[in-house]
Amino acid sequence: MAETDDDWRELFETYRFEVVRAGFAAWDEAAFADDDPDEEPVAWDDFRKPVFIDLGDDRPGHVSERFERYAKRFVKLLACLEAQSVDRLVRDLGELVRTRDGEPVATVLVQNADGEAEPLGIRYRHEGLVAEFQALNETLFSPGDPEPLITPVPA
């Protein structure tokens, strides 16, 4: 486990860079800025690498706490995008919306900017991906209270 704030800062930068490279730049910007509402979003250099101008708090341990909150949120995001989560939402929609023939709506597609329809959600490269990110977090941070990945939706 990292020991100094500089170590944590380096790991946090690496993690954020990978989040952005994976296509979640907008989420990253909001997740980072949200941790301190009065802080301006992080600046970016020409290489799309996060430049930590000011983490807003010199208290020892602040960087690691902030990194941990960020990483846990990212795992929750991935869990929500799993095929099973999307399928559950489609089933919920089918309970409420019917076709002209009276059948439950069974599919939800996304029409991309080119007008082409594609499946909703992210089909990950392999199963167990979310668990793998959870395991990564466990190697990075001290074990704490387990958090539910998905908040149950009220019936």
Next chain:
Amino acid sequence: MTRGTSTATQKDAIQNTFNRAFGAGAAAALGRMDQVDRVYELRCLIALIAALRTKRPSLRFTLSAGSGVTLRAKGGPINRTGNAWIEVSDGDGPALAEIWSNVEFLALSHVYQGRPSPAGWTYGRAHELDLVLVTPGLSGRPEPGDILIGVEAKHRPYGKGLLKELLGVRREMAFVGKPAQNPWAWWSLGGLPATPASGLVAWCAYASITNYTQAADFYGIWMEHLPL
């Protein structure tokens, strides 16, 4: 193990995990955030329909054509020939309203200056809402008076920037006015302080939205934490 080695090992673990998950190429990443937004829009669509049905249990929701709902990644006008919509009726009665995704409405400032509907880039003349409940039978970009409820769906931590965006959209939907009834606005008992009396809903997957609700009642906005 030295401190430097430990940090380097953990950096490798981070990079390897991301590479296994998403690959090293950037091309596949394009549009991934769009998918996040669309999944959350589906969650909000379900919440919108459930809220409308709770307020009026006899409402029926029917897809206009086909067997699947299509969420548009890019906002634009209502296109009745190219996209399906959800028709809202009371039992077997005629359509009372329609639900569309990612529709641009004409800004109040544009409409009140008496200018024609814009072609091509709209810039500040129209604004997108993630979901709209509108009066039935419309084509093109609805005017503010056509909107019954607009929905903003945010699957990212809520911050000052999103609040400013929301208030800007509200400014271009309605004037602040004396309370007027909107029978669709489930959160409004005494009427919405808006002219026209459209409702605006902001749902966010993150609880931080609850820190920003001070102005909501004043503008007739329903701001709520809606977990995915």
